[in-house]
Amino acid sequence: MSKLKIILAIALTSTLIVFLNLYPHWHAYLQTPDGFVFSKQATWFDPWDINVYVAAIRWGQYQGFLMENMYDSQSNQAIVYYPLYTATGLLLPKIEPFLLFYFLSIVSTILLVSVITIGANKFIKEEKAIILAPLITALAGGWGFLTYPYIFSLDSSMTSFTFHSAFQRPHEGLALAAYLASFICFYKYLKNKQLRCLVGSFFSLTLTLIFYPYYLVSFFAIFFFYLLFSKKKINYTQITAFIGLNILGTTVALLMQNNLSRNESFSGVVSQQLENPTVLSLFSGFGLFLIPIFYYLLSFNKLKEKELFLIIWIGVDMALAFSPVGYARFFLRGAFFPASVLMILIIKKVSLKVFPDQFSTGFLVLLISTLTITSMTNLSIFAQRLLEAETTNSWYYLPNNEYQALEFIQEEIPHSSVILASYHFGNLLPAHSNQKVFFGHLIQTPNAEEKQQQLINYYSQTLLPEESYQFLLNNKINYIYYGEQENEIFEQLNLEDEEATLLIDNQPFVKKIFENQTSKIFQFLPDIKPL
Template identity: 25%
Template structure:
């Protein structure tokens, strides 16, 4: 205990306190849109605490949390009526579900508790890693840059209206958006920082305990978010190969011992194991076999501006990094060379994504702002180019800080402006009458009952009840477009009775949710004779399919 207390006090310095305060301020600002929507929520609506995650994906995460709370250890597809195989995908949210069950928490509350914890771990372990790799002073600036560094000026992306009228993928890498990320991303990045810290300690001290501790963390992080360990799998071998080629060219001795090489082989093997487990899920049937194909089609084939945006994504950090990169490649320091390869990974491996079998987006899902921030800080405070030119150093630092604050401030202003004036959409602020219908299903519907509804309510129902819906999610619903037409025809009241009955029975549908969205598809009320009312309020009726027909 005394050892842990001493470590904590060593961490808490003036540098750390300044960094921690600014990081917490950014985290607070990142959550202002969420707080505004909480304030806007009226007494007759329910706000499920939507944040930066896509609403449908957010509901998917909550659905898996609900499954975990109800006893499942592998995720099942909640948005299709067909029988599907369970999957390791979303395992992080299964674990959150176990916590939710332990403390009797609703899925959305458990989600945000873990989101806060994951963010704080991200903030703390970012500082610990940078201090370990770069020392106290440069580590402080690297950590600060890692939090506040932002994207290039928006006009350079040549997509007029971004942030104001629409939101594009690269906007999610703005500083405040990075801190408003989904919890499995932030937790996995925190794990990556801890892994790198442990490996650097191993290299410096040759103490095997650091190496051994890193192995289960690598496995866990790889299961939760496979791209988070790509820097271990791709850039450690790249850095080793680079140093080997330099030494071969200059006829210098190999700088790694046989024990080091054995450790790296074990490291790569352990890193591969969770990736292979997750890759196996691509052959686990629908919907798990569709995700990677969908990502490759979306980002590798159908996003023509991706490469341009990737070049601009990291703002001024790559330019600031140039003096440090020149110095590091001359020094042959393995740790710093690894950091360079980590930063450049999205560019170096971009031509090979189709060969490797994953999407371009996965290359930027490994916290690449972090290594660029480390190298930029090293440039400003560890190279003669800036250290001996005090005026240039201060001017560059001042410009970088002011630019970062300005871009983040403008992005936040535009988002808050939109939040304040946006209508009270019922897809965001759920009417209590709709929520009561969902609550009824949560309390009374048997496990894995299949519920028919329109798209959005269909995404909400499994998030709060241990049920499945026939139609809800463009990726997780099998034959989404066909089902969309069938749902519209059923709710239109124009489907013949026999056809409607066969439709319900053939898809094993147990309940029909009939609220405002469903009523808008036809002329209410539903007139099918095989339905009986199970719940009703002024806006919503939940029907149960009769068993005696």
């Protein structure tokens, strides 16, 4: 296989993916409506998570490599958390964090596309597919473009199912590249017994486990079942290497788990409980890729070694996705790589059978047709991100008054102060101002539901002055933000009381330090007790 063609495939695919990922941000910036300011992102999947990652970069710029939970008002121990982002902030302290985040996404995209391209080439070995194989994999999706928003389909509704999220989030892209590389390298080691493949698998797996320790489970299970069903004779050395690799991987996973356990504030992230996918949503998410999956499953006893390995990879990922753990759905991350390779292998078989005299033409036509159909979900997400720029989506645009308050907080309030705000503004604050918040993320904030209710109680004025004072004091809150969304909480719970007035302006233990047409900022004065 020509190295030049591989480099060309990587360059073309990376360029397209970077464009699909980053252009909507630029487009949204250009379309900023009057009276609003661009929030610096135009994201489809979970914009609130992007703010968490950017906040980690900003933390690195001000505080260093070890990170505290900025979405918790209580003091917590700094640990290794989002090391890619904090290290980037530490090394580049003067550059806008959002720009650094997007730069990292370009680098991780090129790396992930390189692994996809080289890895696919190891299994397919068909020169005619070298350009289209990485495109089919990178843009792979199912029927989500047809069913959204009426039927839940994983490719359009679940973060990390397709490669879209990995190209958007640098740490995920880096970890997924390492994850795929660990599988490819160890499979090659079992095939050719080359030490460099074993070493490559170890380092790739180690890097993966730094970000996602639970992927040791899928690595062990996939290779366990492959070794169990493989017709190829496996010697003692290879078995020892497999066991040793998993022991070393377990050590890395336990070290990372111990690191996370040192800061209970991140317990919500470690113990998050997400719903398992349904069979219907899974099948809809894979879409056209169900054809090779079912074909190879039904032909299980007749498969070649590479086909056996790839179908076991997918089968184990699917099984683990229904396991009774809160993060089970994430075991599907990267499953479109083996699914895409199997798709191309079956297209090759069909082309040889149906177009024996015009194989090249038939093979190319089927590949292009497959790419067209399976990329529709990712392309529809791209289109939706562009269309959303025509609205005043609160994750795209901030009202001028709200942005003025954000600027005041960044420029006038000491860094790492704790600010009370509603969910939306609380989510923005750490990313834009290097401040900590009482509540701002449903997973990152510990005991999020309880804190959300406490926040509602405070802004709705159901607390007595003494209770408000104790709430602010106990949660170490330094400043209170009061904007349109905070006012909505007050109004919704006081609709029947026409004489209800905002009491915060008259409380002696808070002092107003900023005000414009819609936003106010108060400083909590703990030394002044309520009357």
